[in-house]
Amino acid sequence: MDGFDPDATAATLTQALRPFGSTARAAQEKRYLKSELEFIGVAMPDIRRVVKAAVKDHLAAHGKRGVRLDRETAVAWALALWQEPVHERRAAAIQILQLAVTRLAAADLATIERLIRDARTWAYVDPLAGNIAGAVALRDASSWERIDTWAVDGDFWVRRSALLALMPGIRADQPDLRRFVRYTDPMLAEREFFIRKAIGWVLREISRQDPNWVATWTEDHVAEISGVTFREAARYLPPETKAHLELRRARR
Known part of the structure; x- marks a missing residue:
């Protein structure tokens, strides 16, 4: 991560998103999600394209190809994006983590949990839990030690995350039915x-x-x-x- 400035890179990505924004879409999505965040009004397909292009450019500048960042860069970039209360920045942060999900490990679930607690909406919670936490747990069974605590957490978004983290295993034909029963019985x-x-x-x-x-x-x-x-x-x-x-x- 030598020479990488997460805040500057996050700001550059945000500027790349703005031309795709729509005032009407921003107002509509803000109402739909009942959110207090700022909305630029960028559609998710455009967010994905801009993020992928930004990641490719970053890697190309360091003589690398593809869209898989190293773990340290991905987490730092995502956290820099997340810290500003802007919907598209937070959606972009999740996209960056998803692109690097194979580089993440059980230890990174502490960061994912922090984002889930801050998210307060299914629009962020669901991909953080289902696409990221669950994918990490499918590769690294030690992840379940933390996810098991989510199932009995006082925050219903965190409890929901425990359930959704089961999804990648189910889709990979490795359903953890005992864990599902254990999670759902109290719910x-x-x-x-x-x-x-x-x-x-x-x-x-x-x-x-x-x-x-x-x-x-x-x-x-x-x-x-x-x-x-x-x-x-x-x-x-x-x-x-x-x-x-x-x-x-x-x-x-």
Whole structure:
């Protein structure tokens, strides 16, 4: 990271984003996310393109090719972007971490947790948890020691993150069903929508590979789970299984 100035590089990237901004989009997204941050109004595809170009340029200036930064540079650049309360800077920070996710390790989850706690919205929490923390944990099982603490944290965004961190393993055909049960058992009585939705999302993803397991779990918990959890869990189940579960739910 010799000669790398994270703050200056973050400022340069921000200036590269501004021409893609739209006042109308900025106002719309600010309302949609109910956010107090500043919005430039840049669409996510443009954010991804600008970030990728900036990373390529940085690496090319150091005689390297590709879009994979070293761990130290990626984390420093992301934190410099994140420190300003601007939506696009924070979205860009996440993109930089995603591009470098194979360079991150379990020790970096302390930084990811810090960002999750500061995020306060699904727009940042979900990729930080599902695309970054979960991807690191899939490679390095020691990551679960920290993620397990998230499942019982007092902050519902952190609890949601524990659930979403299970997703990469499920998609890689390595579902950790015991961990899912351990995480969700204390959460089933929660009234928080973002927890209920996340439980359903994880079940929906598991059902793509193991519909029988999801059907059994859902039937066993049909009287406890919320409507949103049930709908997501049953979404991809066979029609006859879904109909049976709907009947059981109606009779609960």
